[in-house]
Amino acid sequence: MSVVKINVLQVPAERREVLEQRFAARAGEVDQTPGFESFELLRPTDDSDRYFVVTRWETEEAFTAWMESRAFRQGHAGGDGEGGGDDGSSRPSGPPAAAQAELLSFEIIEESRP
Numbered sequence: 001m002s003v004v005k006i007n008v009l010q011v012p013a014e015r016r017e018v019l020e021q022r023f024a025a026r027a028g029e030v031d032q033t034p035g036f037e038s039f040e041l042l043r044p045t046d047d048s049d050r051y052f053v054v055t056r057w058e059t060e061e062a063f064t065a066w067m068e069s070r071a072f073r074q075g076h077a078g079g080d081g082e083g084g085g086d087d088g089s090s091r092p093s094g095p096p097a098a099a100q101a102e103l104l105s106f107e108i109i110e111e112s113r114p
């Protein structure tokens, strides 16, 4: 069954808007990736400062291939430098909104939907 990869981003209150705009600007970017199944950006509704980037993939290999792709590197800080910054590429300009990131990995062992 599918695997779930959750990137937990710690975002200071004053950086939330920037973070959400950056994700909005990249909507649909990952959709055509082989093995990609879903993506959700979850904003905390309690007093937590952690956003969850919940992604779901057909296989571990599909996720790994995306992480190692140019598409991923170009869209994330610390990428390969190809057209980053203010030149209109998809890579965000300015410092990351997130102060910290942690990747959580799961496999789905049970699931149901209405």
Ligand code: HEM
Residues within 6 Å of the ligand: 005, 006, 007, 009, 018, 019, 022, 023, 026, 027, 028, 029, 030, 039, 053, 055, 075, 076, 077, 078, 092, 095, 096, 097, 098, 100, 101, 103
């Ligand atoms: C589980 C898969 C993912 C991992 C491991 C990951 C990794 C990261 C990391 C480490 C950061 C924080 C540092 C940075 O800015 O580079 C980040 C931020 C970000 N990621 Fe991802 N990411 C994932 C999925 C996605 C997806 C699917 C999208 C878009 C469709 C996306 C778009 C962004 C954006 C816009 C930021 C905000 C940069 C900022 O802090 O201003 N990420 N991601």
